[in-house]
Amino acid sequence: MHETFTITQIRTENYRTKTFVFDKPFSGAQPGQYVMAWLPDVGEKPFSIAGADPLRLMVVAVGPFSEALHRLDVGDRVWARGPLGQGFALEGRHHLLVGGGYGVAPLLFLARKAVAAGHTVDVCIGARTAADVLLAEAFVSTDSTDFNGFVGEKSVKSVPSVEKLSITTEDGSLGGRGLVTQAVEAAIHARRPDCVYACGPTPLLVALARLCREHTLPHQLSWEAHMRCGMGLCGDCELDAVTRQVAGIPAGWLVCKDGPVLRFA
Numbered sequence: 333m334h335e336t337f338t339i340t341q342i343r344t345e346n347y348r349t350k351t352f353v354f355d356k357p358f359s360g361a362q363p364g365q366y367v368m369a370w371l372p373d374v375g376e377k378p379f380s381i382a383g384a385d386p387l388r389l390m391v392v393a394v395g396p397f398s399e400a401l402h403r404l405d406v407g408d409r410v411w412a413r414g415p416l417g418q419g420f421a422l423e424g425r426h427h428l429l430v431g432g433g434y435g436v437a438p439l440l441f442l443a444r445k446a447v448a449a450g451h452t453v454d455v456c457i458g459a460r461t462a463a464d465v466l467l468a469e470a471f472v473s474t475d476s477t478d479f480n481g482f483v484g485e486k487s488v489k490s491v492p493s494v495e496k497l498s499i500t501t502e503d504g505s506l507g508g509r510g511l512v513t514q515a516v517e518a519a520i521h522a523r524r525p526d527c528v529y530a531c532g533p534t535p536l537l538v539a540l541a542r543l544c545r546e547h548t549l550p551h552q553l554s555w556e557a558h559m560r561c562g563m564g565l566c567g568d569c570e571l572d573a574v575t576r577q578v579a580g581i582p583a584g585w586l587v588c589k590d591g592p593v594l595r596f597a
């Protein structure tokens with residue numbers, strides 16, 4: 333069942349990304365869960381919940397649906413159903429978060445929840461170029477107003493930021509040059525986390541699954557797949573056999589219902 337949400341604020345994050353803030357909360361939503369957003373005559377697509385109270389979605393304009401969202405203004409309406417799927421669950425007290433592309437959206441929600449609980453958080457962000465890096469400032473912000481909408485409270489008084497933020501770009505235009513997995517390796521050696529949490533493109537998640545196994549680290553990875561029903565009915569979002577094999581994902585595991593987050597002990 334879709335609920336109607338009205339846009340109250342739109343923030344431009346980079347050349348192709350906007351964050352939409354809506355007029356009401358998505359009650360009970362956890363970091364890593366998603367909504368199916370619907371626009372009349374355009375269709376329906378999944379988006380990670382970037383903040384729950386009020387609802388926030390961060391959208392990269394890459395095709396018909398996301399571009400239609402980008403054309404909306406404050407006061408316009410979007411329909412959404414959810415919260416759907418299995419989200420992240422904090423394990424231990426020191427966390428390492430790894431984000432690629434718009435994968436940082438659910439991780440900011442998770443980071444805010446962890447620091448509000450008094451846990452320590454290190455973050456590694458990877459992107460192609462400096463222009464593609466998203467939300468880096470938000471992760472290290474100590475401005476309490478920035479926390480609104482991320483920890484399920486409307487007025488958080490004072491919250492510390494994450495402890496260490498590491499940025500890696502493929503062309504070296506911001507932070508270290510190379511792949512984010514190099515920064516992850518360094519972060520693990522500097523201070524071993526109780527758990528690694530990641531969201532991003534499949535090759536990144538596959539590499540992280542390998543790395544975490546090597547270090548015998550618990551990890552929770554949020555997978556992406558083409559999704560239609562969002563309810564485990566159509567089976568469209570099962571990951572391909574090669575990805576399942578290298579990442580250790582069982583056959584029949586559906587991103588929409590069993591995921592998007594899969595926890596590996």
Ligand SMILES: Cc1cc2nc3c(=O)[nH]c(=O)nc-3n(C[C@H](O)[C@H](O)[C@H](O)COP(=O)(O)OP(=O)(O)OC[C@H]3O[C@@H](n4cnc5c(N)ncnc54)[C@H](O)[C@@H]3O)c2cc1C
Nearest residue numbers: 377378379380390391392394395396397398434556557592
């Ligand atoms: C669980 C889940 C959570 C998601 N969360 C988000 C989110 O928080 N924010 C978000 O923007 N999208 C998110 N997506 C992707 C989103 O659902 C759509 O796939 C995306 O908006 C593209 O839809 P479209 O109709 O605009 O373009 P399409 O016609 O579906 O895609 C156009 C082309 O762009 C490629 N593409 C899709 N997404 C990206 C991307 N991010 N970067 C580069 N190329 C891309 C597609 O493979 C295709 O080649 C999520 C998907 C899943 C499964």
